[in-house]
Each structure stands twice: as structure tokens, then as C-alpha cells.
Amino acid sequence: MENSSYLPEAQALQEVRQHDNYVKIDRAFGWLMIGQWVFGILAAVVISPYTWIGEAKQVHLHVWASVLLGGLICLFPFYLSRRQAGDFLTRHVMAVAQLLYSSLLIHLMGGRIEAHFHIFGSLAFLAYYRDAKVIYTASVVTVLDHLIRGYIYPLSVYGVLNASEWRWLEHTAWVIFEDVFLLIAIKNGLHEIKKSTMYEAALIKERERALNLSKIKTRFLSNMSHEIRTPLNSIVGYSDLLGQTPLNPEQQQYIGTIHRCTESLLGVVNDVLDISRIESGRLTVEKGAFDIRELQSTLQGIFAVQCEKKKIQLRVITEGDWPPMVTGDRHRLQQVLVNLLGNAVKFTQEGSVHLHLRRDGDCAIWSVSDTGIGIRPENQELVFGPFTQEDASTARKFGGSGLGLTISRALVEQMGGELKMQSTPGVGSVFEFSVKVIE
Structure with missing residues (x-):
């Protein structure tokens, strides 16, 4: 040197x-x-x-x-x-x-x-x-x-x-x-x-230079995400309004495509914004009262049509006695579960996807299991890294930004839990975490 x-x-x-x-x-x-x-x-x-x-x-x-x-x-x-x-x-x-x-x-x-x-x-x-x-x-x-x-x-x-x-x-x-x-x-x-x-x-x-560059990158991503999200929200809003006007079937199809693509892009932008918050230590969760059974029903509704199209079984199971309202960050919990269920549905070509909720004292334990392609043992920790999937062929075949698991783990840890995974190639995967929801 x-x-x-x-x-x-x-x-x-x-x-x-x-x-x-x-x-x-x-x-x-x-x-x-x-x-x-x-x-x-x-x-x-x-x-x-x-x-x-x-x-x-x-x-x-x-x-x-x-x-x-x-x-x-x-x-x-x-x-x-x-x-x-x-x-x-x-x-x-x-x-x-x-x-x-x-x-x-x-x-x-x-x-x-x-x-x-x-x-x-x-x-x-x-x-x-x-x-x-x-x-x-x-x-x-x-x-x-x-x-x-x-x-x-x-x-x-x-x-x-x-x-x-x-x-x-x-x-x-x-x-x-x-x-x-x-x-x-x-x-x-x-x-x-x-x-x-x-x-x-x-x-x-x-290392100091890399940390400075990372901070600059984080600020850039945060600023750009905000700048991009504003016009995207406008596109979503106006496409909804346009869809409510008299249109022929072909035009309705175009509007639907615009809406879906914009929603997808907005999801990526939101993920990038969350990653920038994670890297800068500004990721926060909020506590509020919500109905945990209603959350389960919402998740079932989000993925029911998608599972039906792929001809895979979606089972949502809620065990235990739950009070009418529990305490936690409903939005962030839904975000984590949507990420996990979205991956499960995406990587499952046949079989089933299960969302299982059970109670352990004051904690809610969610597990998402599938009969999908699974993850090799040497890559199981790798997939929790940002912008990372198991390999390049997975990204090309199934798409995705590789941010979902990174954000999900950070959110679960922020809520005081730990996201665990068990996976066998060719058999499927199980993701599980617990969060305290009863004060």
C-alpha cells in the first residue's frame, strides 16, 4: 500500500x-x-x-x-x-x-x-x-x-x-x-x-467514504421517492376518476393497465423510501387499536383473486381467543404480511399458501407457509439483504425488487419481534414472527 x-x-x-x-x-x-x-x-x-x-x-x-x-x-x-x-x-x-x-x-x-x-x-x-x-x-x-x-x-x-x-x-x-x-x-x-x-x-x-456515500444515497433516494410519489399518486387518482367516466371496453382495459402499473411502481417507490428510512435509522412504528380478525380478513381479500387465478389454495387460519381490539401498528403489520404472502403466492406454482395466526400470551404469532420453490440453505440469509434475491434467474423469472424481506425483517425487529425462516428447496418455505399486541 x-x-x-x-x-x-x-x-x-x-x-x-x-x-x-x-x-x-x-x-x-x-x-x-x-x-x-x-x-x-x-x-x-x-x-x-x-x-x-x-x-x-x-x-x-x-x-x-x-x-x-x-x-x-x-x-x-x-x-x-x-x-x-x-x-x-x-x-x-x-x-x-x-x-x-x-x-x-x-x-x-x-x-x-x-x-x-x-x-x-x-x-x-x-x-x-x-x-x-x-x-x-x-x-x-x-x-x-x-x-x-x-x-x-x-x-x-x-x-x-x-x-x-x-x-x-x-x-x-x-x-x-x-x-x-x-x-x-x-x-x-x-x-x-x-x-x-x-x-x-x-x-x-x-469505510468513512462509503458511509458518507451511503448517507448521500439515502438522502437522494428519500428525496427522489417523495418527488416521484407525488405525480404517481396523481396518476392513480386521475386514472380512477377517468375509469368512472363513460368508456368503451378497450379504453377501460387501458385505464386498468395504467392503474395496475402505477400501483406497482408506487409500491416499489414506497419500498425504496422505507429502505432509505431503515438505512438512516428513521424507520418508526406507531401503536394504535385495531381488530386483528379484520386484518386477517383484509389479507384474505387482497390475495384471494390472485390465488384463484393461479389455482392455488389460500387458507387463512385464526386460532385463539382474541379481544375485540388489540394494540399495534396495523399498517406496518399488514405491510409485513402482504410482503410475505406476496412472495409466497409469487413463488408457488401449485399447492397452497397458508396464513396462520395463533396467540401466545400477549403475543400474536403469524406464520406464512407455502409449497413453492423453496430457498437453498446457503442463500437463506442472503435473501434478507436489500435488492437481493436467491439468484439472477429468480429475479428474471418472477420479478420483484428484492426489498420485501429486508423491509419486513426491519419492521418486525422495530416492533420487538424476530422474523424467522425455514425453507426446503422444492418443498416450500415458512416465515414466522411474533409481536406483542396485548398491553
């Missing part, structure tokens, strides 16, 4: 990620300090008596040294890890303290060669900061410790009384050897992080 337009955002994002990493590693090192302090005391108790005075067992002076020196090394870095995690000072104090711990453990273990491996482990852990300066600080502490202690008290460092005055150079070479690999790893890691943050910054920026 070489696009320089994302560079400022990527740099800011990388700084945030790096600071988060500093904080995380500082806090981890704070607890590591405590653990090493305890380990140093145990090492002094278990190992140093044998190292320094043979087989005799006694609490050696080194035990007290591990307690006091370990505490001095541990407490200030631990305090910084709690109070100033992520600061420049904190990670360099951690580097100094960690290598001083390595020196203390080497001393407590009598300068054993295996104790020196703690230095390599410390440097490797410090590399998690992904900060080369921290490695430099830690390496300088190690070299100075070996130089000074090796000159004053070689037994503490090398485990021998008479060590070469240049032996510290050998240990320095090993430290530098590890540093080279660690610095290469840090450089490569930072490069990968830079690339990653560049991609992330690009995604964030493109």
Missing part, C-alpha cells in the same frame, strides 16, 4: 498501536519483575549455599542480598508499570532493571555459565517492545556490568577467581551477536506493522 494519501492516518494509527504495545509490555514486565524477585530468593536459598561453601547448608548472605537487591531492582519499575505504563522512561527503566536482575541471578548462582543464558532471554523479551533503543540500553548495562564486576569480583561473574581481563569482550561479542538478530527482527516487525497500519488506515478511510 504505497498511497501517500493514507500516510498521516497510518502514522497516527501506528503511534497508537505502538503505544498500546508499550503499555502492554510494561505491565507484563512489572509482574515479571515480581516473579524474578521470588525466583532470585529461591535460587539463593537452594543453590548458593552449595555453590559457595560446599555441602554445608545454611542461609547465606546472598539470600539477604537477593531479598534486598531484588527488591530495590523490582519496586521502582513495578511502580512505573502501574502508574506510567507506555512512557519512554518506563521502558528504559525496565531494560536497566531486567538486565540488573540477570546480573543478580548470575551472582547468586555463583557465575555458572548457564546463568548467563538469562541475559539472552532478557534481551529477547525486551525485543517485544519493538524499540531498538531499549535493546541498546539493555546491552550497555550488560557490558558495563561484566566489565566492572569482572574486574572487581570475577568470581561473581565467571565463577573463577582469576579470569582474563579481556573475558568481558567475549561475553560482549555474544550479546552483540544476539542484538544483531533482534534488531533485524525489530526492523522487520516494524515494517510489517507499518504495512498493516497502512492497510488499516486505508480501510478506515474508505
